[in-house]
Every structure is written in structure tokens, then in C-alpha cells.
Amino acid sequence: MSLLRNLAGGLRGLFRKQQVEREMDEELRGYLDAAVNEKMRRGINREQAVRAARIEMGGTESVKQRVRAASWESLVETLWQDLRFGLRLLRFSPAFAAAAILSLALGIGANTAIFQLLDAIRLRALPVKNAQELTEVRIAERNGATGSFVSRYPNLTNPMWSQIRTQQQALSGVFAWGPTSFNISPGGPVHPVQGLWVSGEFFGVLGIVPERGRLLSPEDDRAECASPGVVVSHAFWQREYGGDEFIVGRKITIEKHPFEVTGVAPASFYGVEVGRNFDVAVPLCAEPTIRSEFSVLNRRDGWWLTVMGRLKPGWTMEKASAHLRAISPAIFEATLPTEFDPGDAKHFLGYKLGAFPAGTGISGLRETYEDPLWLLLGLGALVLLIASANLANLMLARASAREREMGMRMAVGATRGRLIRQLLAESLLLGLAGALLGAQLAHGLTRLLVASISTDSAPLFVDLAMDWRMLGFTSGITVLTCVLFGLAPALRATRVSPGAVLKSSGRSATSGRARFGLRRVLVVSQIAMSLMLVVGAILFARSLQKLATLDAGFTQNGVLELDLDLTALHLPVDRRAEFKGLVLRRVRAIPGVESAAEAGIVPLSGNGMNRQVLLDRAGQVIEGKSELNEISPKYFATWHTPILAGRDFDDRDTLTSPKVTIVNESFARKYLAGANPVGATLRVKSESKQTGPFQIVGLAKDAKLYDLREEYLPTMFMPVTQKEHPEQDETILIRSQASLFGLISVLKSTVQQINRGIDMDFTPFDRMVEVSLQRDRLMARLSGFFGLLAVLLATVGLYGVITYMVERRTSEIGIRMALGADRASIVHLVLREASVLLGLGLLIGMALSLAGSRVAAAMLFGLKPTDFATYVLAVASLSAFAALASFLPARRASRLDPVVALRNE
């Protein structure tokens, strides 16, 4: 009751301040009048009575102040005053405020953004019930496998999944799934969406509740279901159907086959792959319908599934693994591909299943981005440290300047508590402004990060709720820095007697050796940390540059990839080659097309195939692996890859002519001891059969195949014109100097003239190169940004300390000059001080960099983390900035007028 009353009274005091003040005035006036009346009644004349009453009462204002101080709302008021005063002070030094707030915001923002992404792809549990129970079943230490791999996660085959489902005892529910891409366009341009193959148990085991209709159940996933129901994601439903009320029961076209939508998954469910969202989930049993002749459902060598489940209560991962290991021999016995040769079979039968925790989901991004992100988080933390050091330095500099002010305020009666409160308010303002701006920055930076690791074909999908923990943590650290160093003047002013502070000339009072020492330590550590960041930035920049300019064996620019799907034409096998040849001729005839060729495998696309080859050399049979690409004539011309010996494929090479092949330099080096391979023959082992002989007719220059980072791989090329079973799709590489936009539209009309049923898709090759360098570019950009930021901060820090040093020694410099020291020697004096700090910082930084850069070794291409040139460059650039930062105050010192400098004292 009394608390409530207190609160109400206080609020009234705050919000109806004028009325409360008026009442207080009236009451005090009444008191005074009464006192005067009383005195006059006793016979004192009015004038004297008023005077006496006033003296008795003391100052009206001071009484009022004491009444105000008796209530809690005055605390709020003084806090408000402090904040306003702090704001005004910061407005008076906008450069200081801007530098402090911006450096804090950048540090806080970058750290929060990186941590958010890391959390999203690495740390957070899947948004399903009891995610910690989720367990993945896969082959432990597979060490290579043979067969077709048709998924991002080709962990198991469908026959294995059937065996695991019926035999395992460790999991209370199991399901299989695999990511894929579906074309949902009924015809014309391809419309790719993110697809999911799921077994019937998928949604049930995960415990997903449908938003509309029903989700898939084992009923939907029966053997030889021709056209089962499918489930769409919430996002897809909104995007493609505008959230259609009557979505359930509608038909959706997947790879030209109609499927009925049975339900919509809830918005929170994106699948079990972190970083990706699915659009359409289709039961496994529909795979033959959709993939038709490429179906792997019943193939024992078709790897495309991932199996997961929930651990039974009371089971541990170890116990589950032991159980799975025990049932492995039977499972692999039953699923052994019949066509395997004894070697492959032995390897296959040696596989052992294991259980692995999967509560945080499955993610291919993790492998690629986890280490880089941790590293970036480390770099970001360094930047934050440097920013904090800078802030501490700035705060200390201000502290010295304000010591007199503090002494003055103490002298006129400010209490210690009040001064500390005042400075706290100021630091809080800085810290809060930095944190607020940092939160804004974090938001934008995370999006930028996500965009820079997303690709067109696999857009990155992450739930990016603002991470308040991280924001709070980083903000807390910086606010603490502000507060600690901001309080210095108050603590010092209140420790020293105000008289001493005021009496001293100001300059000598602030040159306390201990605190100037602290500032030096701060600057040295700033330089050391900056050097680490600069070294990192240069390492990643050089690595990216090496990747971007390396000789890939082909000219990257000006090549467009055209993918055609001929399925709708229902061409018989024997007419396919002829039809594809016709399309290629038409494309070549387009004006502006320099060269065009068919390619089975496009370099850097991540696709590839290899074969076991047999060669006769000096009477001995040599066996080994070689990459294989099936190409048309002019393939090498299109890439600008020279043929070093022999010839390209041409019209002579037909189905009926002798089989020919072209090999690359690495192939010749590995299998023919570097001799000219033209004229030699090879055979190819495929499954259990041998084909060939193929006569080598040409030697091509080496080129990268999967990845720019790889060593060149032995590769053989076969002409598509000699292929027995041409597929129903065709990839044409087109080199042209014409504008991409114009070229694409001409290509579209050309292909449509041939047949309207052909599906098309275009990819500029440079875009593919860009995607393959995404991670390197991200690292180079971010570390470069951090490095630049660090150098700027360290420069500002050094500049501040040297300027301060010059000010402190103004009179000394004046005396020196008066005694005949010339300008050069003054500059020398100042620079010597700076170079000691710089040298010390660089030395420490070098040691730290050498120790720390090892972390980056795996992410670098073409240079070691201890790369000498990098260190030289880093030291040189940091020194240049430092020289600039110290030369300016040095020059100012050298231009001092000795008379002015001495009078200053």
C-alpha cells in the first residue's frame, strides 16, 4: 500500500512536475507569511519581521532542493540530467564520439553477424521435437565406394535402406531421405525447385504436424507406386501458390509427371539439412517415375540416401553403433552389387555401419564453412579488442583533459558519487550507441554473408533470428571497456585532493607515468593485433589472386553453357546422336558464335566420372584410374585448350569407325611415362566388362576438372559420335564475344525453331568459376575488411599517443629548440618514441601471426601461412601507416615556436 503510494507520488512528481512545484512554492510562501505574521504580532515591524523570517528559513531554493532529494524520482531526474549533459559533451567532440561509436559498432556488428551464421549452420538443434535423439546411420570410414552417386549426400543405397529398416533394433523409428532438384515446369524454360526424396516414415518419425492436409506416411511409399501424393513446404506454398486455400488435391508437375499435393509442411520445418529449404517432398517409390531410365532405386550401386532415426530410450550412441556393426555383415552380404569385381566386393563387404549424432541436422555447408567462420569470428574478435583498446585510449586521453574540470567540480561541492554517475552516464551513452548501431550492422552483415555463400542452384536458407546472447556479450564487453576507462578521471580526481589538481598547471598533473605507460601498452598491443589481421588479409588476398589467375588450362571468360532436355521428344536411341548433331550445327551457325561443342562433363561443375583403364606398355599391362569426358569435335577449340600432338575428333570418327580417344598430359605422364601417346591403345574396364581397344589420336594440354585447387588429373576424352547409347540431354558449350543477353535470346529462338518441346537452361561459365571461388572470395573480402579496420584503428591509437606525448613534452621541446636544436632533431626525437612502440608491436605481432596463421593453412591455395613476402608486405604497410600517424605530430612539434612553448608553462 505504502509502496504503491510512494510510486504514485513519485510518478506524479515526474509527470506533473509543474503542479507539484507550484504547490511546494505556495506551501513555502504560506510558511513564510505565517512566520512574518507571528513576528509582527509580537510587535516587530514588517520589514524586520520579513528579514528575520527569511534568515530563519534559509534559501527557499535550497529547501526545495532538499525536499526534492527526499524522494526517489529525483534520482531519475539527475540520471536524465547526466545523460543530457553527456550527450551535450559528445556533441562538442563529434570526431571522438563518431570514432568511438563507429569502431564499437563495427566490432560488435561483425562478431554478432558471424556468430549468428555459425550458430545457424553449426550449433543450433533442428526445429523438431527432442532433436537430441536424432541419429544418423551411415558407413563408418567408407574410404571410397564404387557406383553412381546421385545426391549431395550419397551415403547409402536403397537396398541397404530396406535392410536397415527391417534389421536394426537401436532406433525407435528410422527414415531415409535424399536431396535433389526437380523441374516443375510443364514445358518450356526449366523451373528448378529444391526436392526431397523421403521414405514414408520421414514426417512421422520427425514428429511434424501438417499445416494443411496430411503429410506422407508409409502408406504413400509403397513399392511401385506410380504417382503418389507429395508434400510441399510452407515457403513453396506461399511462393508458388500464393498460399492457396485449396492447395490440397491440386496437381503439381514434376519432371513432366503430375502429382497430387496431399499437404503442406509447417513454416518452421525446412527439412533436416541445415542451410537449405525444401520445396517438394516426394516418396522414394516415385523415383523410377521421375528419373525414368536413370533410376537408381533398385540399383545396388546407386548411392543417394541418408538414413536417420531416433535413438531408443536408454540407448547410447556407442551401444547403437555396436549393434549396427554387428548386423553389418548380413546387410552388406545381401546388398552386394552382382557386377562387382572381387576387389570392389571385398571392400564393400568390409563396410561397417555406425550411429552418429544428428541433432543439429546434416549440412554440407559445415565442412566448407565451419572452419572459415570460426577463423573469421576470431579475426572479428581481434578487431573488437583493437576497437576496445582504442576506446580505452581515447577515454584516457579525455580523462587527462578533464582532470581539472573534475577537480573544479569537487571543489565547489560535487560529491564523488555524483561525478562517477556523471561519467558513467557518458560511457553508457557511447556503449549503448555502439551496441545499437552494431545490432543494425549485424542485421545487414548477416544478410551479406548469407548472400555471399548462396548460389543460384542451391540458395542458402538459414533462420537468422537476431542472436541476443552474442549481441549482449559483445556489447557488454565494450560497455565495460567504456565504463572502466571512462571512470578514470573521476577516480583520479577524487583520489587526488581537488586543490592539488587545480594548483598544478594541468599538464604536469596529467602526465602520471603509470597511466601514460598504460596507453603505451594499449598501443603496442593494438599494433601487434593489427599485424595479425593484416597478415591474414594479405594471405587470403594472395591466395584468391593465385586461384583467380592460375592457368586452368582453359579460357574462362566468354563461354556459355546451354543445357537441353530432350526427354519430351521421345527420341529413339538410334536417332539421338543425329538430332544432337543437328542442334549443335544450328548453334554453330549463329552469327557471333566463335565455336561450340558438346560436353558430357563441364569443368568446375562438380560432376565427373572415372573409369578403370588398361594399357599395354613394354609388354606389361598397366591398370589405373582415369577421368572420362565425352565430347564432340571442337571441344578443345572452344576452351582454347591446345592439342599438343595428334588431332582433334572430327567427322571421320563415327559409330562404325575404329574407336578413338584423346588423353591429356597427366594421363600420358602417368601411364605412358611422358612419351607421345599418339598411336598407343587402351582398354576400359566398366563394371565387369572390358571395352576397346581405343586408339589414342591426340594429346591435349592439362586442364582443371572438378576444382581449381586440384592437381591436374589423368583424363581421357571420347567422341560423343562413337557413343552407343546417347542420353536424352545435351550440354553445349558456346564461345562467343556477343553480349550474353542477345546470345541467349537468339539461342532460345534457334532451339525452339528446331522443336518447341526442348527444355533449356543457360549458365555463363564465369558464374560457375565465381561460385567455385566463393569461399576464397569471402575470406579475402572479410579478412581484408578486418585488416583495413585494424590498421585504421591502430593508426588512430598511435596518433593519439604520439600527439599526447608531444603535448606533454611541449616545454621540453621548447627548451631544446631555444638551446639550438633544429627541426630535424625534434622530428627525430618524436619519431624515435613512435618507432620504439611500433617495433615492439611488430615484434609481438610477428610472433603471434606465425603461431596463429597455421589455422589458415588448409584454406590457402598456392602459398604457406608463413609466406615470407606476405610478412614483408604486412610489416611494410603497417609501418607506413604508423609513420604517417607519428610524422604529423612530429612535424607539429618541430614547428613549435620556442617562445610560445615556454610561455605555456
Add this chain to the structure above:
Amino acid sequence: MADKPSGLVQGTLDMLILKTLELEPMHGYGIAMRIEQISKGVFQVNPGSLFPAFRRLERAGWLNSEWRDTANNRRAKYYVLQALGRKQLKGETREWARQAAAIARILEAES
């Protein structure tokens, strides 16, 4: 504090105000006068401590205030003792008596 009324033990001002208001509601000057009169001039209460004390007691819920006309037809803020204040006064009086007796005993024993 330097401007504390002479001889007034710290914390007793509140008790004296409450006691004064036990009889009837009064305004600030009246309370000051009454304390001075009854103590025969031993305690002089100045406004610098009196008004903050009013604010404090009001917030604690021991006093209420209202504007009334005075005997000579002016408006003044009258303070009215509340039930809570009455209880507080009773408690403080008892405690005071206990302490005063104890102090007196100690002083007698010393002499």
C-alpha cells in the same frame, strides 16, 4: 548534518511531527511552532529539515495532506495523521521510552 535543530536527536523529528499531528491536522508553520512551544524552545525546527520530512512521511503513507483555509482566511497545506502513522507513532514512542529508560539507568550507574 550541520543544520539539524539544536539538541534534536537524529530520527526523532519524524516522531515529533507525528506526535504533534496526533491531536489535529495542522499546517507546516503550526507544526514548527507547536514543537517549539511544547519543548519550551529547546527544539527549534527549521524548514530545511521540516519539509523534506513531510515529503518522506507522506510517501511512507503515514501522513496525508490537503489544502484548507486557515483561521485568518488563507490557503495552507494541512497534514493529517493516518492510521499507519498512528501505529508507527505508538511503536516509536514505546521504543523511545524503553531506550530512554535504559540510557537513564546506564547514566545513573556510571555516576
